[in-house]
Amino acid sequence: MIHSSLTQLGAALRAKKISSVELTQSYLDRIAQLNPKLNAFITVNPEMSLAQAREADTRFASGKVGALTGIPIAQKDIFCAKGWLTTCGSKMLHNFVSPYDAHVISQFNNAGAINLGKTNMDEFAMGSSNETSHYGPVKNPWDTARVPGGSSGGTAAAVAARLCAAATGTDTGGSIRQPAALCGISGLKPTYGVCSRYGMIAFASSLDQAGPMGRSAEDLALMLNVMAGFDERDSTSLQREKEDYTRDLNKPLTGLRIGLPKEFFAAGMGSDVAQAVEAAIAEYKKLGATIVEISLPNSKLSVPVYYVLAPAEASSNLSRFDGVRYGYRAPEYGDLADMYEKSRAQGFGAEVKRRIMIGTYVLSHGYYDAYYLQAQKIRRLIAQDFTEAYKQCDVIMGPTSPSTAFKLGEKGDDPVQMYLSDIYTIAVNLAGLPGMSIPCGFGANDMPVGLQIIGNYFDEARMLNVAHQFQLATDWHSHAPQGL
Numbered sequence: 213m214i215h216s217s218l219t220q221l222g223a224a225l226r227a228k229k230i231s232s233v234e235l236t237q238s239y240l241d242r243i244a245q246l247n248p249k250l251n252a253f254i255t256v257n258p259e260m261s262l263a264q265a266r267e268a269d270t271r272f273a274s275g276k277v278g279a280l281t282g283i284p285i286a287q288k289d290i291f292c293a294k295g296w297l298t299t300c301g302s303k304m305l306h307n308f309v310s311p312y313d314a315h316v317i318s319q320f321n322n323a324g325a326i327n328l329g330k331t332n333m334d335e336f337a338m339g340s341s342n343e344t345s346h347y348g349p350v351k352n353p354w355d356t357a358r359v360p361g362g363s364s365g366g367t368a369a370a371v372a373a374r375l376c377a378a379a380t381g382t383d384t385g386g387s388i389r390q391p392a393a394l395c396g397i398s399g400l401k402p403t404y405g406v407c408s409r410y411g412m413i414a415f416a417s418s419l420d421q422a423g424p425m426g427r428s429a430e431d432l433a434l435m436l437n438v439m440a441g442f443d444e445r446d447s448t449s450l451q452r453e454k455e456d457y458t459r460d461l462n463k464p465l466t467g468l469r470i471g472l473p474k475e476f477f478a479a480g481m482g483s484d485v486a487q488a489v490e491a492a493i494a495e496y497k498k499l500g501a502t503i504v505e506i507s508l509p510n511s512k513l514s515v516p517v518y519y520v521l522a523p524a525e526a527s528s529n530l531s532r533f534d535g536v537r538y539g540y541r542a543p544e545y546g547d548l549a550d551m552y553e554k555s556r557a558q559g560f561g562a563e564v565k566r567r568i569m570i571g572t573y574v575l576s577h578g579y580y581d582a583y584y585l586q587a588q589k590i591r592r593l594i595a596q597d598f599t600e601a602y603k604q605c606d607v608i609m610g611p612t613s614p615s616t617a618f619k620l621g622e623k624g625d626d627p628v629q630m631y632l633s634d635i636y637t638i639a640v641n642l643a644g645l646p647g648m649s650i651p652c653g654f655g656a657n658d659m660p661v662g663l664q665i666i667g668n669y670f671d672e673a674r675m676l677n678v679a680h681q682f683q684l685a686t687d688w689h690s691h692a693p694q695g696l
Contacts, residue, residue, distance in 0.1 A: 214374040232268040232282030252369040256329040281324030286379035289330035292411040301345040304559035314411025332366030340633040353693040358617040361391030368395035378426035386637025389649035393612035393662020404644035405450035408443030416525035429679035433457040460677040466500035471605030484655030492652035514639040520587035527571030595643040612649040612662035651688040
C-alpha cells in the first residue's frame with residue numbers, strides 16, 4: 213500500500229480492503245524502522261494517531277467520508293496541533309505542547325485525515341538544507357550522505373521514503389519546491405492568502421504560505437481541496453469561493469503557452485539539471501504546448517531583496533520568544549534583561565541569530581530607507597515583471613534548483629552559497645504567485661531533478677492540470693529510493 217496514491221488509498225478504505233487503523237499502523241511501523249536512519253520526524257505519537265484512525269473507521273461505518281478520510285498525513289512541525297509537541301525545529305520551543313490547532317490542521321481533522329506525526333525542519337523555517345534543525349539534519353532517502361533540501365526537508369524525505377501518504381510543508385522562499393525537487397516528489401506553494409497562516413509559526417509573514425507535498429499532482433490537488441479556504445482569524449486569508457482543484461486535471465494541453473525566462477537558463481544551472489529540464493520541455497511540446505521566450509529582468513535581484521525583507525520580518529516575529537510565557541528559559545540569570553539575553557542566546561541556533569541580526573540592522577534608524585524601503589520597491593518591480601510575462605504565456609517553467617542535492621556539510625560554512633540554492637524560487641514568493649515543483653528526471657549521482665511550474669494568481673487548477681498531464685506521459689514521479 214505504501215506506493216499507492218491518495219485516490220487509491222481512499223478507494224481501498226471505502227471498499228474495506230484495509231482499515232484506517234491498519235493503514236496507520238503500517239506507516240507507524242515504517243517510521244519506527246526508517247526514521248532513525250533518515251531523521252525525518254521529530255515527534256510521533258502512535259496513541260493519538262491510532263485514536264484518530266479508529267474514529268475514521270467509525271466514519272466509514274456511517275458513510276460520512278471524504279477523499280482523505282482515514283489517510284495518514286504527516287504535518288510539518290511549524291503547524292500548531294492541539295496536544296502535540298510543536299517545536300519549529302528549535303531548542304526555543306523544545307517543550308511547547310500546543311493548546312490549539314492551526315487552521316490547516318483543523319481542516320485535515322475535519323476531513324477525517326490522520327495526523328501521523330510532526331516532521332523535521334530547518335529551525336523556524338530558516339534554511340535550504342534542513343541542517344539548521346535543533347534535532348539534527350534530515351538525510352535524503354536517495355543518498356543519506358546528502359541533504360533533502362529545506363526548510364520542509366523532513367516532509368520531503370518522509371514522502372519520498374514512503375513514511376506517510378502525503379504531508380504538509382510551508383514555503384517562504386522555496387521551502388516546499390526546493391526540497392520537493394531534491395527528493396523527487398511533487399510540491400505546491402499556493403497563491404499567497406489561499407491557505408490560512410493561523411497557527412503556523414511565523415517566519416516572514418508577507419511571504420510564508422502553507423502547501424501540500426505528495427507523490428503526484430493529483431495527490432496535491434486532493435490535499436489543496438482540504439487546505440485552502442477562508443479563515444477570519446488570519447487577516448491575510450483571502451475570502452474566495454471554494455474551488456475543486458481536481459476539476460481540470462484531465463484537460464488536454466493543446467495550445468498551452470509555456471514561458472521560458474531567459475534569466476533562468478543562464479550561467480549557474482548545472483548541466484545535468486539543464487538536460488533534464490530541457491527534456492521535460494520537449495515532452496510538453498509533444499503534448500501540444502508552444503514555447504515562448506520571456507524575460508524577468510528583475511529576478512536577478514530576488515535573492516538580495518529576500519535577504520533584506522525576510523530577516524526584517526523575522527526579527528519582529530521572533531521577538532515574542534523571550535523566555536517569559538512559553539518555550540525555553542535560561543536556567544540561570546541575574547535580572548529580567550539578563551534572562552532575555554541568555555534565553556535567546558541559548559535557545560536560538562546560529563542561522564536564526566544571523567537573520568535576526570540582519571533584520572534588526574535593516575530596520576534600524578538610518579538604514580530603514582536605504583535597505584528595507586528600497587527592497588520593497590524592487591519587490592514591486594519583480595511582481596510587475598511577472599504581470600507583463602503572463603500577457604505572453606499561460607505558465608512559466610524552469611528549473612526548481614540550480615543543482616541536485618549537495619552533500620551534508622558542503623555549504624555549512626558559506627551562507628551565501630546556501631542562500632543561492634533558492635535563486636529560482638524566491639521571486640515567486642516576493643510576487644505572491646503560486647509555484648510548484650514536479651520530478652522531471654535524474655542528474656549527477658542519480659539524484660532527482662525538479663521542474664518548476666509558476667502560474668498566475670489563483671491559477672493552481674491550471675498548474676495541477678499541466679503537471680498531471682506530464683505525469684500521465686512520464687513516470688518520473690513514480691520512482692522511489694531503493695533499499696528502504
